[in-house]
Amino acid sequence: MSDIDDESGEKPADPVPPGTVADTFREVLPDVAFAAAPGALDVILMIAREDVPRVLRAAKEDPRLDFKYMRCLSGVDHGEQGLEVVYQLYSYTHKHSVAIKARIPQEDPRIASVTPIWRGADWHEREAAEMFGIKFEGHPNPVPLLLPEDMTDHHPLRKDVPLVPVEEWQGVRLGPEAVNVGHIPAGYERLAGPAEGGGEEGKE
């Protein structure tokens, strides 16, 4: 609960109206602490990472919840406040949706895998693992998905991995102020040599 209150210092937490899916979760799992917040489209439920396997198993298998469809799983890096795994669930029978979130500390980024629950979580978890360095315990095939196998020294979507400034773009050398991608400063110098009028610029 405490780390959620830190968050609500910035975000005024409106009470979630009764009768939402948050109540159903509390009814199904009375001994689990849920911190509910209203989202733009879905109710957001914050849970502790120890509860992840239990809550998500119940979310899929309890007929009152019946979340058979895991539509998305994302990792989020909240810097000092740790990493976050967000599960977007939807039920075709009850037509309700929910976002379940669990915070994990950056120095110990372990969380239970939900691939044994939804097979569709497989690649999402592999992606979150390589992009954020989250360790999904119990994942059947924990190898990198989009990144090269040997790229294990950093996790690109973490906030402490900044974008490397682009020094050269389509044969044009950019100045030192080009810290942002897409920013082309005035008065750039063209590279001398065959890049001038080369095929690079004539695409499309």
Added chain:
Amino acid sequence: MVVEEERDLETIDIHVNVGPQHPATHGVFRMVLTVSGEKVVDVVPHIGYMHRGAEKLSENMDYRQALIYQDRTEYLAQFNAEMCYVMAVEKLAGIEVPERAEYIRVILAELNRITSHYMFVGAFATDLGVYGTIFTYAFREREYIQELFESVSGDRMMYGYFRPGGVVWDVSADFKERVRWLCKQTRVGINDIERLLTRNEIFVARCRDIGAIAAEDAIDYGLSGPMLRASGVPVDLRREEPYSIYDRFDFDIPVGERGDVYDRYLVRMEEMRQSVRIVEQALEQMPEGPVLPEKLPRRLRPPLGEVYMRTENPRGEYGIYLVSKGGEKPYRLKIRSSCFCNLMALKEMVVGHYVADAVIILGSVDIVLGEVDR
């Protein structure tokens, strides 16, 4: 001559590498098939060859700049992808969209669904070995719509026409007339292709009961769009959780029965007809008026919050998970790609079929590698 005693032949499994540069993989996708004779016993897909870090790049740009990555990831249904992204930003920032802009968006998104499915049917027929004919027909029809897109947005591929709040500029005066003609022409075009394929004996023999996936498995794998509907689950986000103005239109949701390659083809063809219906209704209802709200802030700073916006794209559910911390740049932007999830079930569909069928099963998933790898 001594005849050896007959014995069971021992076979060894052979790995066949398909891709990353292969015409059947629709881009840079690689799958390693383990075959026993002609039968596939295992498949390991390898993706990521076109990973360009669109999410990371988007997080380093402001909300309006990040739009362009939607065109570049989902490069066959750009308007649909843009629509999902701008709606996510609008939800966060609380921007109201003028009516006319909503109608323009829906018309373009539905026409884009048609071009995307034309692309599917052309490429799919090529996978089957129908070189040329269908592809040319589909591309001729697609080109008519592409010309409209070019005249509307000024670009052939990377439109960048939608904006949080509406669309960049209004459509030209002859827009309605051109779209009406397109609707008529598209109906003819779909019939042309269906006459060549749908009851073609060879086509049916190649596609029937190939790569079938049951409804429960499809849901468990998180399949969406035509893949899921072909398995008999009548779910369409335009009907399920109506976004934009989709609750104003009357259209049917085609579903398949067996969930095989043939059903996926049929569902997509019928979807194109339904898209034409939506476009025609939208044209009738389209009002005059502005296409951008009057008081649109020059710098978008959505308040703290997050949203998971989802739309029904040609390939299924396209989602944008957007987290705002109050800054000018998205704090986190995750693209839930529809064919990324659909591709996950490849093993389930391919194992047990012949190598030649693996190619058409992959074709029936209708992958766009830009969207898979992002």
